[in-house]
Amino acid sequence: xxxxxxxxxxxxxxxxxxxxxxxxxxxxxxxxxxxxxxxxxxxxxxxxxxxxxxxxxxxxxxxxxxxxxxxxxxxxxxxxxxxxxxxxxxxxxxxxxxxxxxxxxxxxxxxxxxxxxxxxxxxxxxxxxxxxxxxxxxxxxxxxxxxxxxxxxxxxxxxxxxxxxxxxxxxxxxxxxxxxxxxxxxxxxxxxxxxxxxxxxxxxxxxxxxxxxxxxxxxxxxxxxxxxxxxxxxxxxxxxxxx
Numbered sequence: 001x002x003x004x005x006x007x008x009x010x011x012x013x014x015x016x017x018x019x020x021x022x023x024x025x026x027x028x029x030x031x032x033x034x035x036x037x038x039x040x041x042x043x044x045x046x047x048x049x050x051x052x053x054x055x056x057x058x059x060x061x062x063x064x065x066x067x068x069x070x071x072x073x074x075x076x077x078x079x080x081x082x083x084x085x086x087x088x089x090x091x092x093x094x095x096x097x098x099x100x101x102x103x104x105x106x107x108x109x110x111x112x113x114x115x116x117x118x119x120x121x122x123x124x125x126x127x128x129x130x131x132x133x134x135x136x137x138x139x140x141x142x143x144x145x146x147x148x149x150x151x152x153x154x155x156x157x158x159x160x161x162x163x164x165x166x167x168x169x170x171x172x173x174x175x176x177x178x179x180x181x182x183x184x185x186x187x188x189x190x191x192x193x194x195x196x197x198x199x200x201x202x203x204x205x206x207x208x209x210x211x212x213x214x215x216x217x218x219x220x221x222x223x224x225x226x227x228x229x230x231x232x233x234x235x236x237x238x239x240x241x242x243x
Contacts, residue, residue, distance in 0.1 A: 023054060078105035079178050080155065084188040097169060100160035105179050107155040111203065112231075113146035113173035114166060127166050127234070132225035140227070144214050146173060148227040150234055151205045161237050175201045 081103035086095045101107055116122055118141070128134045133147055140147060155161070155176070163169065172188045185200035186193065207215030207228045215227040231237060 078180075079103050080105050080107040080157075080176065080184070082107060082155070082174060082176070082184075082186045084172055084186075084193065096162065096164040097166075097172070098160050098162055099155070099172070099174070101155045101157055104157060106157060107174075107176040107184070108179065109205075110151075110153050110155055110174060110176040111201065111205065112150040112153075112161075113201065113203075114148055114150070114163075114169060115146045115171040115173075116166070117168040117170040119168070121168060125167060131227075131229075132219060133227065136223075136225050140225070146171070148229065149203065149207065149215050150229050150231055151207075153231040153237070155237070159237055161231070161235055163235055165234055173201060175199050175203075 080101050083100055083102055085098050085100070087098055088095050099112070116125060116128065118137070122128065122137070123134050125134065128147065131148070133140065137147075163172075170189060172186075174186045176184055178184065182197065183199040185196040185198065187196075187200065188194075201209075203209050203214055205228075207213055207217050216223060216225060217228040218226045
């Protein structure tokens, strides 16, 4: 869809540029009634005066298009690229996940969504137990696809997040913006990583999707769990250096 839109814009721009050339050529044919060149110097002076604004308009359109393309190329170069990797805590030890930005620009207003594998071990998950999530798994899983979210933080170029506090992650979702305010989403599981140029979640920093509360922000008497955390509460962020 985005490529079709850009192709359409490109065709319109070049169509306008060509039109500004065809119009004066058509006028020339009407004026002289022939494709042969006029021997009169004054005819060429008059024609150049007439042609000048058309050529200026054509060059302006082409230069504007080149400037726009240059800006688009700059945006591509500065976009964040988020990847998820598994790493061993130590040789032969348990694996954990890292999320890192290998792009040339920062990921801003990041929201991280975590879904834990629901098996017999989920009720022994220390993180979920500490925050009361295991006691309301049924209610939580009916309402949302992820058990909790981490909100909000940034991920600069060459920064990474260590997810070594959480066992048995089934799926990770992320939504963030780049420096140009464009929304991006990433969904990861063992089988595939999906990237999107829009917000696939629509959840704000407080856990609301519109007026509906999807992720509970704190505990209460009636609700013994919370699902919205800061990165400082659940993980850590370190610079990553390419080796």
